[in-house]
Amino acid sequence: MMKAVKLGAVGAVSALTFFHVGQGLRGDDAGGEYAYSAHMEGCLRQVRQIVPEERKxxxxxxxxxxxxxxxxxSLIDAFGSDFDHMSRITRTCAARNGARLPN
Incomplete structure (x- = not known):
């Protein structure tokens, strides 16, 4: 049962993260840090569910x-043939930052 819940959470994070992909996420600073935007906040709301440490x-x-x-x-790519690759990116990034994902 817990595995199904985690799998559902990962799927939700993946789908909602794709909906928040947009332009203007990079700041203008030399370090290329991401600006806190509505897009980033949307991603963080979802990722915090499986990666509780804020920094991660x-x-x-x-x-x-x-x-x-x-x-x-871009957003449209999540609905086409690039979905699998985008999903792998999402899972890999979450796992690198401490999320425990089902296989």
Whole structure:
């Protein structure tokens, strides 16, 4: 039962994170840090459910946005053939930041 709940949470995080992918996430500073925007806050609300430590939740969202940007993904890509790759990115970034995900 717990495995099903975790799997559902991961699926929800993946889907909702995809809906929050947008432009304008990078700040203008030299370090390329992500600005806190409505998009980032939406991601953090979802990721905090499976990554309780704030620093790691921020790291997971930054990782996701960075990888999506690197591959040139946008919201529409989550509904097409790139869904599987975007889902792997989401899971990998969450796991790197302490989320315990079902196999």
């Amino acid at each position: 939740a921020v790291g997971a969202c930054e990782c996701m946005y960075g990888e999506f940007e690197k591959h040139g993904y």
